[in-house]
Every structure is written in structure tokens, then in C-alpha cells.
Amino acid sequence: MCNTEQQWIAAAKTGDKDAFAKLVEKYQRPVYSVCYRMLGTPTAAEDAAQEAFIRAYQALDQYDISRSFATWVLSIASNYSIDQLRKKKVTILSMDNEKHAWLAPPDPGPSPEKAALQREKLGQIQSLLTDLNEVDRAAIILQYWHDYSYEEIADTLDLSSSAVKSRLFRARRLMAEKWQKMQLPSTAPVNSTAKRIAHETSTI
Amino acid sequence: MKHQQYETWILLGTELDLEQHRELQVHLKQCSQCQSLYQATHQIAHLFKTSPVPEPSPGFSTRCMTRIEKVETRKSQFILGMTLSVISLATLLLLSSVGLQIRAGMAQFPQLMLEMITLVAKWIVFLNQLSHIVSPLIRVSLKLISPIWLITLGFSLSGITIAWMIPFFKSRTIQRELHS
């Protein structure tokens, strides 16, 4: 953690909102991306990311300055998203329109072709993550996209390291099975990207 | 080694030494199940690593800070409301006790004035001390207890005070009737 960040935190702890705004500016991307991948829609992600920052602001008194601020705020965002998924389980599963929002890339790529590929990839990721339970999903997201170790995931999600291992094992198996099914000829729409990715990885 | 061990290596992405790596490669050639699991795991990792990073729409931090501002205002309004109700309750108690003293000592007016000033001074000191205790207490309890519970607590406190005041006023009326 850099010196300026420590100064921002110290100032925010005394109620300086401008200093906290700088922290929001700095960490909005990782926090938003965790929420987006957890909840699947830009609207839900925006709401959850804001809520995570509100909670962080209100709990600044309890924040231990020796800990990484990024880890702390990501843990608030992950746990809030888990709670939201638990509360809205039924709603999310039954809302088809919201599901399509996943497919909209936040920033369209330079070419329509690239944008289409990115949309397809996001759609693929969504269908892989949907089948996982909330906590397993958070563990997968933190491991793949934020390079968290077992210990860091355990710390963030309040689990033991061995529980994290068994959750990741189960989640990765589920995803692999789903992926294999997605590559079967019967699932034509998702088939093309899956094949392309299979081709991409085979050439690495 | 058992098939299960290779599955664990593949699924947990365990870091393998050279010997273990060679062993796994040999097994993958013999076992189609592990081979396809290995491929799927690698393809998923590739998909995840190459997918676009979701970004918040522009102006996120401004929207977030506006929301924080709103939440803070609502919180301070609530604290203000609670403080005012505590002060009104205290004033009510003060007035009722002053009223009692006036009735008891109508004959000794100078002493009464002195007593009243002392009483008011004592109340001011008391309220000042109370605010020192209450304000951090409110700050902490707001974080721990939901606002609904605090409102309920406020109402029940007022209820108790009113219930306590009613018999007092009743006894006053009875006294007055007896005198007349």
C-alpha cells in the first residue's frame, strides 16, 4: 500500500469524504467486477458496488490499517453479493431479461466482431458460474480474476483453508462438466465459442 | 497411483514437481476421462483470463459519493431526532419536578427561587454529562442495532414516562378536590 493511500485512509477515518472519494476512484474497478461477476447484471453490480463502499465508509473505524484496503473492501463486496444472491435467488433465476444483461459488454471492443466475441465469452462465463452456489462462485471469482490464494479466500469468505479447497474442487469439477456439455454438438449456439476457445488453447 | 489423485491435481491446479508432471502426462495418455477434464480445466482458465474486465459506467465514484452523502444525512437526522426526544423527555421530567416543588413551597418564595436555580443548574450539568454518554452510545448502537429497534426503544421509553406521569397528575387532581 502506497504512502498516499495510507494518507487517504487516515483522512477518510476522520470523516474526510474527498479522501474517501479517492479510494472509491482507485478501487471501483475490482469492486465492480467482483459484484458484476457475482450478480450478473450491470444494474445489480452498480448497486452492490456502491453498497460495498457505503459499508466500508461506515466501518472505517474498524478497518485495520495494517491490512490491505483492496482485500478489505473486496471482502465486503463479496460478502454483500453473496447475501444478495441468497436473498434474491428465486428472482434472479426467474428473470430472463436480466440474464441477457450479462451478455452486454460494459465497453464494446474496437470492432463489431471483437465485441461479439466478448459478448459470447461473457455469456459462456455466466452459464459456467450460474450453476455454482454463492460461496463457491465467490471463491472461483477471487481465485481466477483476483489471484487470491486459498488462505486469502478463506480469510475473505470466513472459511477454513480446507473448506476453500473442497469448495474450489467441487466448483471446478462442476464447471468442467458443464463446459464438456457445452461442447457437445446438440448445444449449437454456445458451441462455436467453446470450440474457438478450445482451438485457441490448443495452439498455446 | 489412483485415478482420483490425478483428478485432484487437475482440478486444484496443484503445483507439480517434474516427476509428478511426467506421471500426470503418462496418465493423461492412458485415461480419456482425465484427458478431457484436463482440457476443460485449461480451456475454462483461458476463457476466464481472456474475457473482458467488467467496468463501471463513467461517473461511478460521483454517484457513490452522492449516495454516501444521502445515507449520512439520513443518519444525522435520525440522531438529531433521537437527541431531541431525549431532551424533550428530560424537560418534561424537569417541569414536573419543578411543579411539585412550587406546590409544596408557595409560602417560602425566596427559598423556592434558590431551589429552582439550583435545580436548573443541576439539570444542565446532568444533561451535559448525559450528552457525553449518549452521543457515542448512539453512534455505536446505530452501527449495531437497526433503526427500527432504536425507534421502538424511544417509543417504549416515552410510554413508560407517560405511564409514570399519569398517576402523578391524577393524585394532584385528587389533592385539589380534597382541598376544595
Ligand SMILES: [Zn+2]
Ligand atoms: Zn484418469
